Amino acid sequence: MTKASPCLPALLALSASLRGARTAEGLGLRRLAHKLGVSAQALSLWETGKRAPAIEDVAHVLGFLRVSPEEYDRVMRLRRHLEDPISIEALGAGSTSHRRALEELAVRTFEWAPHVVPEPLQTTEYIRAIAQDRAAAPDDLDQAIFEHQVRQLDQGWTGHRTVLVGAAALAPAIEPQLQALRAASNFPGLAIRIVPPAVAKTIDAFTIYEGQGSAFTVALRHQDNIIFVSEPDAVQGYRSTFKALERGSVTCADFRPGPSCETP
Known part of the structure; x- marks a missing residue:
């Protein structure tokens, strides 16, 4: 029977956890490898996510570094479910976020945002409008805007990114948000298009990450969790959906808001 390939997000999270445990102890890679009795090359491959370590090797590393029992259980659980x-x-x-690791390593990213403009592209007016709809206190509103600005500085675009924004997502602040999207469309490696209401499908937001060697992972947000899917048939279904939405989309410059974009 063919062995399943490691799930890319879980593998990246595992590698980041091993690397973080080592650096927390102030140990260099070669020094730790020598103490563990493994080659520096093998340890490097484990820490960069280029090779999956055996369960026994993970336990050996964590035990030597004396991580907390909670961290030990978390990382071992990652390894057990790697396939x-x-x-x-x-x-x-x-810091070991699956999503952050995928963002940093993706060659290309495809994002469908039907209801809310992706956070790095939101304007201050957009955030303010959303907060006012939720009857946020002034202090909470200022804090939300500040936190958003910090996240914008922390999250840059990597690789090539295509973002499809549903027209309904513009509703909280249509004109300023649309102007911002038009300006952002000029950023290198960033393509933004608007999907009119007549084309938008009743499917929730998703992001497709393409890594090296055409390895694809789909990220789906569900309540307080993000679900990562790497099963080929499921990934292909999301890729086909994205292509269909893209065919019916228009550029930000060509999009003209209509009544259906207004907040009810």
């Missing part, structure tokens, strides 16, 4: 075609991560999982 699962689906992995789940709680939002705000920190």
Whole structure:
């Protein structure tokens, strides 16, 4: 029977966890490899996600570095489920985030945002309008805008990114947000298109990450979790859906808001 390939997000999270445990102890890669009795090349491959370490090797590394029992259980759980075609991560999982690792390593990214403009592209007016709809207190509103600006500085675009924004997502602040999207469309490696209401399908937001060697992973947000799917047939279905939406989309410059884009 053919062995399943490691799930890319889980493999990246595992590699980041091993690397983080080593650096937390102030050990260089070669020094740790020598103490573990493994080659520096093997350890490097484990820490960069280019090769999946055996369960025994993961336990050996974590045990030598004396990580906390909670961290030990978390990382070992990652390794045990490495071949699962689906992995789940709680939002705000920190530096070993599956999503962050995919963002950094993706060659190309395809994002469908039917209801909310992606956070790095949101304007201050857009955030303010959303907060006002939720009856946020002034102090909470200022804090939300500040946190958004910090995240914008922290999250740059890597590789080539295509973003399809549903026309309904513009509703909180149509004109300023549309102007911002038109300006952002000029950024190198970033393509933004608007999907009119007549074309938009009743499918929730998703992001497709393409890594080296045409390895694809789909990220789906569900409540407080992100679900990562690498099963080939499921990935192909999302890729086909994205292409269909893209065919019916228009450029930001050509899009003209209509009544259907207004907030009810």
